[in-house]
Amino acid sequence: MANVVKTMLAVGACKASRSALRIMHRGGTTTPGRLAMKIDSNILESVSRGMEIIVVTGTNGKTTTSNMIGHALSEAGRDVLANRSGANLLPGVTAEFTSSATATGRPRKHYAVIECDEGALKQVVPKIHPKVIVVTNLFRDQLDRYGEVMHTLEEIRKGIRLVPDAILCLNADDSLTASLALGVPNPVTWFGIDCPVGEQKNVEISDARYCIRCGTEYEYDYHTYAHLGGFRCPKCGYRRIRPAVAVTEIEKVSSSGSIIRMRFGTDGNADRAESADGAGAVAAASAETEQEVTIGLPAVYNIYNGAAAIAAYQAAGFDRSEVISSLADVHSSFGRMETFRLGEVPVQMILVKNPAGCNQALSYLSGLGEDYQAVFCLNDRTADGHDISWIWDADFEKVCGDPHMKHTFVLGDRADDMQLRLKYAGADEKDIEKADGNAELIEKLKQSSVPVFVLPNYTSMLSLRAALGAITGKQEFWKG
């Protein structure tokens, strides 16, 4: 009895503090959850009991992949719980589940898609017992928060060890992510891209060049981006596994989305190394189907996100065709690739927070073949990571050397560092302009005669999005 009372109190406190924070116009994603956990330490277990849950983690693409899965489930008529941007640590996840529960702490919804911070996975998954855990990829990110990428990998592994029944849905092309399948009892399913993407020469691999098992340098059959691709270790045999959900060809990529060909079959077997002539692959191929898929978001990394969403969707036991048809009109998620209109000027915002994601965004811009202005916003607050040195690892040269790039603005706590980076990337000093705050930037962008692309990091995205939203009438995120 006492437990039920505690649960009810926790639910009540969480809901009350959440509405109070909303009235005060604060995003308030952690306080209500902390409050609920303080009253009832088992609250998250209670309010998620019996639900079917998909958890998405990894460095890049968590939000977009979760949105793709959530969108498909809703389109198919299921009532889905999802956590919104920023609420991906234990208190935020707790608040989402708790405030959606009944007064007695029972879940109202049966399905949930939760994006989870890599470091918080080990706290979250033992409480919510997910059916599927998706790991999108691993790159260096926010070095001062996690130390290094190997440390992040270990954090995820700790989380997985706590839920041996959860199905792992892993990126086959990422040697770091793929290693999560080694030595765990969990069932595993894979997604990936079978074909080369972009430049194949002089690919600089900085995150995972050496075999995670034996230290030998990987050989690659092809590259997709950063350290992702057809990797194999010439010494110990650790290699990419042929995935059940794979992109076989990229037919068309434009600013409104991509058209790709995909094959669906069974996963290659890691223990029975496939022979060089592909005997294993031939056996699997008999059960394979191929299909054209449209993804309504531009850039190659969204192709990975789409493949991850499809693989997770079918691993959770849903009909693959539902997610495939909904991918064509998936909404761009909060700040990740969102378009605003300032009068006649289209302004597209692409969140960038590490070199791999930033390089993808920069390739997207330099590949447009049309004139544009670029805005780079750089803050160095806690949620961004205080260390902004990664800007020197991203190829701003691509955009600074692009004749279609007409002008660039810099903004944020570290605008001076950004402006210096652009100078060394080859931009002319007179083409670089520092804006003093969001309002001034917006006034200047209104004058633009060409489309504008804004590449902000996390907290600068929050403030600029709020300012743009106020003018263009888009809702602030916690109201959406």
Next chain:
Amino acid sequence: MSELKICHLYPEVLNLYGDRGNIRCMQKRLEWRGIDVSIARVGLGDSEDLSRYDLFFIGGGQDFEQEVLLKDLKAGKGDAIRSAIEDGKTFLCICGGYQMLGHYYETYDGVKCEFLGAVDFYTKGGSTRMIDNYAFRLEESCGGSTVVGFENHSGRTYLGQGVKPLGTVLKGYGNNGEDGTEGVHYRNVFGSYSHGPVLPKNPEFCDFLLKTALERKYGGFDLEPLEDRFEKQAHDSVLAGVMDGTAGKDD
């Protein structure tokens, strides 16, 4: 026509924290002055003759990959690096690359890794990381300018008797968070915990390194001054934030 040959050592393993920015900075500042520059990447298993280079850069790396590196150093490159140092070649070594020049690294659990021993210092792993924007003043023998950067290390470095630091900490941790020293300066070797990357925002330090290498090669050498407006803005804004404690704070 003067020329500087830069050797980027172990770029494939020691490449954390924007190290590319240091190489790019040196390259651009030479090119803008009409000095030829070539950059060679010399990595694991390469048996290049190191004596043909004028300036060496070694960056920081991940622990996992440092084992691969120690093997390669033992296989011959370690000796070549030691002779280049004694020969007066210029070295800029950051974080892991800096630690590598000392006698050893003793982890927090007491495991000792033997390093190059090219310069008299050692490093001990600590239980906490020393992470933040920081600032230090270079010794007069290193140009005397003020450097701003970002440090992120759990290793505490202790210099041997009579070994000079690179500078004195103004704000932050530096070598060990105890004695106020930052980095090391031995012959023409400059070691630092400042990744940042350190050079773009500290053009005087960059030019000091370039001048040191050019003078070693050509005798007296004058570097013409550059228009450093953006460099100075970035340097000054970070320095102000570091000194008044507002850098990286949430409002």
